[in-house]
Amino acid sequence: MLIEIDFSSDEAIYQQLCNQIILGIATSRLSDGEVLPSVRQMADEIGINMHTVNKAYTILRQEGFVKVDRRRGAFISVTERNRERALNIVEKDMRIILAQARCRGLTKQDMLMLVDRIYDEYDGEN
Amino acid sequence: MLIEIDFSSDEAIYQQLCNQIILGIATSRLSDGEVLPSVRQMADEIGINMHTVNKAYTILRQEGFVKVDRRRGAFISVTERNRERALNIVEKDMRIILAQARCRGLTKQDMLMLVDRIYDEYDGEN
DNA sequence: CCACCTGTTATAACATAAATATAACAGGTG
DNA sequence: CACCTGTTATATTTATGTTATAACAGGTGG
Numbered sequence: 001m002l003i004e005i006d007f008s009s010d011e012a013i014y015q016q017l018c019n020q021i022i023l024g025i026a027t028s029r030l031s032d033g034e035v036l037p038s039v040r041q042m043a044d045e046i047g048i049n050m051h052t053v054n055k056a057y058t059i060l061r062q063e064g065f066v067k068v069d070r071r072r073g074a075f076i077s078v079t080e081r082n083r084e085r086a087l088n089i090v091e092k093d094m095r096i097i098l099a100q101a102r103c104r105g106l107t108k109q110d111m112l113m114l115v116d117r118i119y120d121e122y123d124g125e126n
Numbered sequence: 127m128l129i130e131i132d133f134s135s136d137e138a139i140y141q142q143l144c145n146q147i148i149l150g151i152a153t154s155r156l157s158d159g160e161v162l163p164s165v166r167q168m169a170d171e172i173g174i175n176m177h178t179v180n181k182a183y184t185i186l187r188q189e190g191f192v193k194v195d196r197r198r199g200a201f202i203s204v205t206e207r208n209r210e211r212a213l214n215i216v217e218k219d220m221r222i223i224l225a226q227a228r229c230r231g232l233t234k235q236d237m238l239m240l241v242d243r244i245y246d247e248y249d250g251e252n
Numbered sequence: 253c254c255a256c257c258t259g260t261t262a263t264a265a266c267a268t269a270a271a272t273a274t275a276a277c278a279g280g281t282g
Numbered sequence: 283c284a285c286c287t288g289t290t291a292t293a294t295t296t297a298t299g300t301t302a303t304a305a306c307a308g309g310t311g312g
Binding site for chain 2: 019022023025026027064065078081083086087089090091093094095096097098099100101102103104105106108110111112114115116118119120122123
């Protein structure tokens with residue numbers, strides 16, 4: 001999967017990398033079991049340091065999106081199936097986004113439509 | 127409005143302050159035109175430096191949530207009514223949240239219900 | 253005019269985090 | 283044994299967040 005980093009962004013590189021891989025999984029450009037490039041290879045491709053990639057992989061592992069096998073390296077493995085815990089994790093960020101949306105004059109219908117559209121986009125790429 | 131800062135959080139203090147004020151506006155604990163404590167007063171109340179508060183106020187002003195009058199100080203003023211621009215701002219963050227949600231096994235219905243519930247909470251506090 | 257309150261700006265110092273660089277180690281593969 | 287994994291360690295540079303002290307412009311009320 002093509003990774004594109006915005007070096008002028010205020011978002012940390014390892015964070016951008018995490019987000020893009022998560023987006024990749026959601027849109028099925030990365031499928032379960034698929035092997036990620038090694039930390040050194042990914043670092044070379046993007047043009048960043050090995051440790052920055054390693055940090056992203058470590059976080060993805062802790063968050064339950066990636067597993068590591070000494071033989072194969074890092075590969076996609078989404079294991080979480082605890083619905084309540086997943087909801088709690090998502091809820092805090094969602095509250096902030098919806099607060100911003102409401103302050104900017106967007107209605108509940110606006111947001112429901114946005115969620116509907118994005119989710120269909122993700123599902124549609126299967 | 128009561129502001130509570132988590133000093134052990136990995137989120138920057140000025141960022142937490144921005145988020146809480148935006149949440150305050152969305153839940154109508156802060157109403158349009160309401161005056162915010164001065165940068166020095168707010169800093170004293172929370173126990174942080176004046177410049178950290180000033181940074182938060184400056185960002186809120188740039189984002190269009192606050193205006194500044196030399197006489198009164200900073201006050202709530204949500205001026206944005208450009209729906210398209212507002213949607214674009216929200217969409218990027220929403221994509222990342224929904225990607226995480228989908229990876230964690232949450233369905234579109236789960237997210238629609240979450241949005242519905244939070245938005246009702248915000249509207250209900252009027 | 254004068255003290256007092258606003259936000260704003262400037263400058264410096266310090267702490268923390270991000271990113272890079274170099275190196276080494278344990279374990280699996282061919 | 284050479285070569286690839288991830289992982290760990292250490293040091294350095296850079297950027298950001300936070301604090302500190304000070305001053306300035308402008309408005310308010312005595």
